[in-house]
Amino acid sequence: MRNVAIISVGYNGRFVAKRPDVNIPELIQPAVANAIKKTKLKYSDIGVVVEGNMPTFEGINYPHLWFSDHIGAAGKPVLRISTGGTTGMSVFQGGYYCVASGMFDVAMVIGWEKHDEGDAQVGLIGIVLPEAFSMFQFGPDMGGGGTGMMGGLSSTGGASFQALSYLHRAKGTPDHIDKMAAQARSNAAKNPYAHLQHPNCTAADIAKTPMVSYPLRYGHTCPASCGACVMLLVAEEKVKKFADTDRVAWVKAVATASSDATTGNLVDGQINDPAEQAICEKIAAPKAYKMAGIQNPKKEIQMCEVYDGFAHQELMWPEKLHLVDNSCKAIDEGRLAIDGDMPVNPSGGVVSTNAIGASAMVRVAEASLQIMGMAEGGHQVPRRVKNALAHGWGGLFQFVTITILGDEPVKR
Amino acid sequence: MEKVKKPLKETRQVSDILDMSSLKWRIEADGLELLVQGFKEKKILGRKCHKCGSVYVPGLSFCRKCFITIEDVVEVSKKGKIACYTASLADVRGNPVENITVSVQVNLDGSDSWLMGHLEIDDWKKVYVGMPAEVVLREETNGTLADMVCFRPI
Amino acid sequence: MDRKVAIVGYKQTKYLEQNENPRERMVMNLVQSLLQDMKITRDDIGTFILSCSDFQDGRTISECFMIPWVGAYMKDVSKVDSDSANAVLYAMMRILSGNYETALVVSWAMGGSEFRSPRVMDFELDPIYERQAKLVNEITAAALQAQAYMAKSKLTEEQLAALAVKNLRNGARNPLALRKKADATAKDILSSRPLASPLRELHAYTPADGACAVLLASEEKARELTKNPVWIKGVGFCQDTYYLGERDLVKMDSLQKAAKTAYKMAGITDPAKKIGVSELHTTFVSQEPIFAEALGLIPKNAGPNAVSKGALEIEGKTPINPSGGPQAANPLMVSGLIRIAEACTQLRGEAGEHQVKKTPRLALAHGQIGMAAQHNVVFVLGN
Numbered sequence: 001m002r003n004v005a006i007i008s009v010g011y012n013g014r015f016v017a018k019r020p021d022v023n024i025p026e027l028i029q030p031a032v033a034n035a036i037k038k039t040k041l042k043y044s045d046i047g048v049v050v051e052g053n054m055p056t057f058e059g060i061n062y063p064h065l066w067f068s069d070h071i072g073a074a075g076k077p078v079l080r081i082s083t084g085g086t087t088g089m090s091v092f093q094g095g096y097y098c099v100a101s102g103m104f105d106v107a108m109v110i111g112w113e114k115h116d117e118g119d120a121q122v123g124l125i126g127i128v129l130p131e132a133f134s135m136f137q138f139g140p141d142m143g144g145g146g147t148g149m150m151g152g153l154s155s156t157g158g159a160s161f162q163a164l165s166y167l168h169r170a171k172g173t174p175d176h177i178d179k180m181a182a183q184a185r186s187n188a189a190k191n192p193y194a195h196l197q198h199p200n201c202t203a204a205d206i207a208k209t210p211m212v213s214y215p216l217r218y219g220h221t222c223p224a225s226c227g228a229c230v231m232l233l234v235a236e237e238k239v240k241k242f243a244d245t246d247r248v249a250w251v252k253a254v255a256t257a258s259s260d261a262t263t264g265n266l267v268d269g270q271i272n273d274p275a276e277q278a279i280c281e282k283i284a285a286p287k288a289y290k291m292a293g294i295q296n297p298k299k300e301i302q303m304c305e306v307y308d309g310f311a312h313q314e315l316m317w318p319e320k321l322h323l324v325d326n327s328c329k330a331i332d333e334g335r336l337a338i339d340g341d342m343p344v345n346p347s348g349g350v351v352s353t354n355a356i357g358a359s360a361m362v363r364v365a366e367a368s369l370q371i372m373g374m375a376e377g378g379h380q381v382p383r384r385v386k387n388a389l390a391h392g393w394g395g396l397f398q399f400v401t402i403t404i405l406g407d408e409p410v411k412r
Numbered sequence: 413m414e415k416v417k418k419p420l421k422e423t424r425q426v427s428d429i430l431d432m433s434s435l436k437w438r439i440e441a442d443g444l445e446l447l448v449q450g451f452k453e454k455k456i457l458g459r460k461c462h463k464c465g466s467v468y469v470p471g472l473s474f475c476r477k478c479f480i481t482i483e484d485v486v487e488v489s490k491k492g493k494i495a496c497y498t499a500s501l502a503d504v505r506g507n508p509v510e511n512i513t514v515s516v517q518v519n520l521d522g523s524d525s526w527l528m529g530h531l532e533i534d535d536w537k538k539v540y541v542g543m544p545a546e547v548v549l550r551e552e553t554n555g556t557l558a559d560m561v562c563f564r565p566i
Numbered sequence: 567m568d569r570k571v572a573i574v575g576y577k578q579t580k581y582l583e584q585n586e587n588p589r590e591r592m593v594m595n596l597v598q599s600l601l602q603d604m605k606i607t608r609d610d611i612g613t614f615i616l617s618c619s620d621f622q623d624g625r626t627i628s629e630c631f632m633i634p635w636v637g638a639y640m641k642d643v644s645k646v647d648s649d650s651a652n653a654v655l656y657a658m659m660r661i662l663s664g665n666y667e668t669a670l671v672v673s674w675a676m677g678g679s680e681f682r683s684p685r686v687m688d689f690e691l692d693p694i695y696e697r698q699a700k701l702v703n704e705i706t707a708a709a710l711q712a713q714a715y716m717a718k719s720k721l722t723e724e725q726l727a728a729l730a731v732k733n734l735r736n737g738a739r740n741p742l743a744l745r746k747k748a749d750a751t752a753k754d755i756l757s758s759r760p761l762a763s764p765l766r767e768l769h770a771y772t773p774a775d776g777a778c779a780v781l782l783a784s785e786e787k788a789r790e791l792t793k794n795p796v797w798i799k800g801v802g803f804c805q806d807t808y809y810l811g812e813r814d815l816v817k818m819d820s821l822q823k824a825a826k827t828a829y830k831m832a833g834i835t836d837p838a839k840k841i842g843v844s845e846l847h848t849t850f851v852s853q854e855p856i857f858a859e860a861l862g863l864i865p866k867n868a869g870p871n872a873v874s875k876g877a878l879e880i881e882g883k884t885p886i887n888p889s890g891g892p893q894a895a896n897p898l899m900v901s902g903l904i905r906i907a908e909a910c911t912q913l914r915g916e917a918g919e920h921q922v923k924k925t926p927r928l929a930l931a932h933g934q935i936g937m938a939a940q941h942n943v944v945f946v947l948g949n
Binding site: 117255261 | 619630639641655656658690691694807935
Binding site for chain 1: 425428437439441443444445447448458466468469470471472474476495496497498499500501502506507508515517524525526527528536541556557
């Protein structure tokens with residue numbers, strides 16, 4: 001198996017709620033330029049471009065056909081991968097396989113979303129629309145109360161069930177989620193690219209926000225951001241030629257797994273607890289650790305970036321990834337902070353910045369910056385990061401992707 | 413929370429509607445069909461996989477673990493345990509709501525899946541995971557989802 | 567690349583205006599029967615690569631309710647949002663990396679019963695200019711392309727009709743096809759509903775419900791699973807510039823580049839001689855001679871000559887779309903995968919009535935998306 005390295009990361013700038021000054025190609029283009037600037041690559045060296053976003057959000061089918069011209073990808077092979085929330089990391093893994101397969105030496109991967117150009121809520125409802133409509137045919141009581149079977153169809157509804165179930169399993173309280181959200185917001189203040197920045201945010205600040213759907217508060221949820229993330233992946237034998245730095249991030253393992261819709265599946269009968277996530281704990285994570293040659297993740301991995309669309313997930317995922325035994329305890333002890341022994345989301349995470357098609361890729365990008373020692377603005381983990389883990393989830397709480405990066409290639 | 417309030421130069425804007433309104437989705441939904449048929453006889457019906465024994469409610473005729481078509485219809489108990497719950501306390505804008513509703517996922521005895529519904533309870537703070545609850549059907553059932561009024565703690 | 571990848575099994579549904587089942591059951595039946603044919607279970611599959619579109623299915627994250635129905639519950643899955651030939655490409659790369667031994671590619675679309683073609687296809691247009699101007703759509707783009715080719719190569723309307731006749735007749739020999747017409751004549755074509763000159767209804771693809779599944783395996787595993795694997799000898803893909811005015815619609819740069827890469831990988835220098843049969847994703851029949859020229863299957867501007875001599879017929883020298891191609895049945899983005907499955911059928915000599923005369927040793931399969939085939943994928947397959 002061919003080893004692959006990440007030699008550069010580029011963002012378009014700070015992720016923000018609205019970018020009325022640019023269109024989609026103009027949003028992506030600076031990210032491409034920023035990524036290439038930090039390498040010795042010429043544009044012609046790029047063999048393949050892999051990209052993805054949530055197509056219905058901006059209402060453009062196959063947007064790559066259009067914007068590729070504006071990033072110089074016309075005349076190149078372009079592959080489009082889109083898997084809901086995990087899109088960013090699925091795209092990254094697609095780029096990884098382009099290089100690892102031996103088909104290409106250099107791949108450019110692009111994850112992006114321009115939330116201000118569409119209606120994300122309508123897009124999200126589109127996931128379950130046919131199922132919801134089919135329920136109408138069976139005559140639910142629409143006058144409130146009733147079966148209420150429609151209640152879990154929204155993203156926040158499903159997340160609340162997950163949060164509650166998680167707290168029950170971990171013996172935690174909503175205060176733990178407040179603490180986690182506060183940590184994410186103050187970490188974000190140290191990341192110049194993050195969207196919701198709140199320096200020195202405290203759990204008390206978060207607790208002031210209204211409770212939307214117990215146990216989730218307004219302050220536990222993510223914003224809708226506009227932004228793009230670009231990474232350049234290079235085959236082992238070309239790293240010296242193209243990288244402009246001695247410290248590159250090596251891809252040690254990639255893994256993905258999917259289950260049934262773990263919430264919102266009302267027509268078929270839901271069989272999985274959304275807080276159980278066996279696909280992560282029992283399938284994807286063990287597979288990734290095996291591929292990376294990691295026996296003791298708690299010791300060998302120095303930091304992680306998890307996909308936390310809601311703050312409780314920042315507690316839940318490190319447990320499912322075998323990095324922390326009990327996150328509620330760990331956050332009380334300060335172990336998940338940037339200077340703790342298992343820093344979770346030094347970047348502020350998805351709960352602070354969510355451009356959906358980019359979010360899962362930003363997790364890999366941030367993990368690679370931590371390995372390269374290039375995280376800007378004070379969110380660099382103080383101790384040397386030898387191995388870092390990036391994680392994404394998507395669909396109806398049913399897809400999981402994991403990428404493990406290291407400062408040295410795996411000997412295979 | 414800090415907000416970005418720098419003046420931005422607006423560019424021209426064009427608009428379009430993502431019109432998917434006349435798509436004709438076809439859905440099997442035989443699990444829901446079975447469920448509402450059961451309501452007629454005041455029963456909760458699901459389907460059981462003859463291979464792995466999983467019981468699904470609503471029970472579509474497919475076992476996702478075994479990847480086979482399943483047909484065996486089984487009746488499950490109206491009683492079960494609350495697997496998880498949530499209380500809606502504010503609307504999307506963050507304003508508190510007057511009538512707090514509690515949505516629950518209930519694992520009915522004898523089934524492997526969760527059934528969702530509202531819980532009728534005076535104080536939502538009394539709900540806990542593992543709380544026994546039962547399905548309340550209305551007096552006269554006619555084979556619609558509206559037959560299921562709510563869940564009630566036992 | 568020190569590994570080889572083979573196609574070891576494939577299965578198609580019958581293509582219908584409306585499948586008797588919803589997409590979930592349709593796909594499950596298909597995958598189940600492929601697994602049964604191969605005498606394996608879903609646990610033997612290393613990775614699933616799906617190909618479906620949120621716009622064609624009319625759902626956001628269109629695969630999320632389909633995961634259990636393709637047999638991927640608790641398995642490794644990814645999705646390519648492009649013509650399904652791209653999904654085979656991705657599955658192949660996953661196997662080449664050494665990370666997987668087998669990969670199942672599944673693609674579906676309810677092109678006949680649930681999807682409204684003209685309106686939804688417009689969502690491929692850039693929202694700022696072309697979608698507002700309402701001049702370009704899939705029909706007018708193809709018509710411009712056809713007109714340009716006809717002017718350049720002197721292909722007549724009668725010859726264009728003859729090509730459509732060929733595909734409808736081929737379709738009649740393909741038991742899975744939807745639009746069949748064994749006794750089609752040029753008159754039928756020329757009297758069908760005009761769309762955008764020179765294109766008429768019977769030149770166009772036939773939207774259909776359908777699904778296709780293709781099983782790929784590494785060399786070692788392929789020999790275990792089947793006696794006659796079809797090897798992926800070469801593959802190439804490329805994307806052209808977006809605006810129609812900026813590309814040569816007849817020359818087809820991206821298709822030429824994709825073909826060049828695929829031929830180089832397969833070690834082919836003379837495709838016209840070596841390729842025994844081709845299955846091309848032609849949304850309109852006018853694209854057939856254009857693609858054939860870009861692929862080097864016939865000489866430049868030889869389209870009219872090839873049509874008059876019947877070279878592109880099943881019995882001809884350069885058979886193209888013996889299955890009837892997308893004119894006979896086109897479940898939208900599934901088309902690329904069908905082309906690959908059909909090419910395999912020909913190589914194995916299993917095509918029955920639409921089998922080309924001399925069982926070929928090399929076959930070409932092609933997939934595309936975009937207005938006037940902006941993005942192209944070329945596969946060279948061989949046994």
